[in-house]
Amino acid sequence: MFNKAFLLTIFLMMTSAVPAIAAPACQMIDKVLGTFSLVRDIQIDQNDKHYAENMSKLAALVEQISLPALVPPQSLDELSAESAALFHYISSLRTAVASAKSGYDDHAKQTLNTGITKAFTASIQSLAYYWNCMPEQPAPDIQMVSVAEARSAPNKPLYLGAADTSVKPVRGERVKPLMEKPGIRNRLADNRPTDSRLAGRVKFGLVTPVSNTSLLLAFMVFFGLFGTLYIVHKRARNYKVRDARCFVHMVSKMRMGKSVHGIIIVDISMNGAKIQHRKLIKKQKKLQIELGGIWYPGQIQWSNQRFAGVKFDRPIGAQVFNTVLQSPGSSIAAPTNTETLTSS
Numbered sequence: 001m002f003n004k005a006f007l008l009t010i011f012l013m014m015t016s017a018v019p020a021i022a023a024p025a026c027q028m029i030d031k032v033l034g035t036f037s038l039v040r041d042i043q044i045d046q047n048d049k050h051y052a053e054n055m056s057k058l059a060a061l062v063e064q065i066s067l068p069a070l071v072p073p074q075s076l077d078e079l080s081a082e083s084a085a086l087f088h089y090i091s092s093l094r095t096a097v098a099s100a101k102s103g104y105d106d107h108a109k110q111t112l113n114t115g116i117t118k119a120f121t122a123s124i125q126s127l128a129y130y131w132n133c134m135p136e137q138p139a140p141d142i143q144m145v146s147v148a149e150a151r152s153a154p155n156k157p158l159y160l161g162a163a164d165t166s167v168k169p170v171r172g173e174r175v176k177p178l179m180e181k182p183g184i185r186n187r188l189a190d191n192r193p194t195d196s197r198l199a200g201r202v203k204f205g206l207v208t209p210v211s212n213t214s215l216l217l218a219f220m221v222f223f224g225l226f227g228t229l230y231i232v233h234k235r236a237r238n239y240k241v242r243d244a245r246c247f248v249h250m251v252s253k254m255r256m257g258k259s260v261h262g263i264i265i266v267d268i269s270m271n272g273a274k275i276q277h278r279k280l281i282k283k284q285k286k287l288q289i290e291l292g293g294i295w296y297p298g299q300i301q302w303s304n305q306r307f308a309g310v311k312f313d314r315p316i317g318a319q320v321f322n323t324v325l326q327s328p329g330s331s332i333a334a335p336t337n338t339e340t341l342t343s344s
Contacts, residue, residue: 024069026133031065032086032124035093039112055108059097065090070127079130085123089116245269246325255288255295256280265289270321272298272311281308292320 038058042051067090071083092111099108247267254263254275264276273289281287281303288295289310298310 024066025127025131028065028070029124029128029131029133031061032070032089035061035065036116039093039116042109042112051105055097055100058093059101062090062093062097079127081119082123082126082130085117085120086127089120248324250324253290254280255290256284256286263289266307268321268324270312270315270318272301272309275308275310276306277308279305291316292323294320 035058038054038061041054042058045051045054067083067086070086071079096108096111099105099111245267246269248265249267250265252263252265252275254261254277261277261280263280266274266276268274275289281300285300286297287300287310288297289312290296296312296314296316298312301309301311303309
């Protein structure tokens with residue numbers, strides 16, 4: 001029972017640990033993409049009132065973005081490039097917000113224009129793949145960014161007012177859209193001004209309960225094989241033990257509490273024994289049987305006025321079992337009580 005509970009606990013921990021980390025990451029990706037819509041509105045709409053409103057929304061949204069949620073410490077080595085690009089982007093947003101609050105609107109707009117790079121768009125795409133995120137609702141398209149282009153000019157700013165159609169695929173390189181999922185493409189670049197309130201409705205969730213499906217399947221197969229081998233081994237062992245049950249009819253001792261009584265072992269196996277007693281066992285559940293000078297604890301499985309079946313807590317060793325079979329009279333001490341036990 002303990003082994004089954006242990007295996008079930010391990011399985012539940014494996015299946016629940018990854019979603020617990022991936023769900024906040026998908027929420028952070030949603031917030032990062034929400035900043036794209038606000039930056040685009042700030043670039044396109046020159047109205048001072050709208051600029052102030054969008055900058056205020058951007059400041060509130062930036063405060064909610066947590067880099068550790070997107071790139072946890074345990075994934076920092078694997079996502080080092082994505083972490084650097086995210087840090088650069090979030091830092092540019094915070095600098096722009098601080099400049100706007102200080103009244104330096106021109107500097108704020110310039111910082112926003114240079115904050116979005118091709119390295120960042122490729123990074124946000126990689127993070128979406130890594131956490132297996134997709135939107136619950138369709139969204140406008142974003143521009144295509146190739147891996148080679150992102151590597152050759154990682155810090156080149158991308159202006160969100162119009163799509164960049166000059167990016168060509170490189171032989172041997174796979175052209176990757178920002179989010180190669182239905183409804184996410186072309187999120188960042190669109191010639192038409194859009195209302196940021198509509199963009200805020202696009203939410204990201206977890207596609208599947210886990211992201212590293214292959215790793216989870218490997219763990220499941222491993223523990224499945226382990227459990228199967230354990231059950232097969234246990235049943236085979238029990239079968240061998242039952243098959244080795246032998247009639248011995250030898251004198252021994254049993255201990256219940258602090259009392260020691262003489263008994264006769266009628267038959268014995270490595271798992272348990274059938275004993276003969278003199279109305280000594282009534283409602284007791286535990287006892288100890290002496291074999292070769294060693295006390296073996298066991299559980300009383302059944303009993304009547306003369307006989308009882310005992311299962312040892314742990315199977316006795318093969319050496320002790322063979323000794324009992326070969327010379328039961330000499331290897332087991334005689335009973336110390338005054339009663340003489342006879343077999344029926």
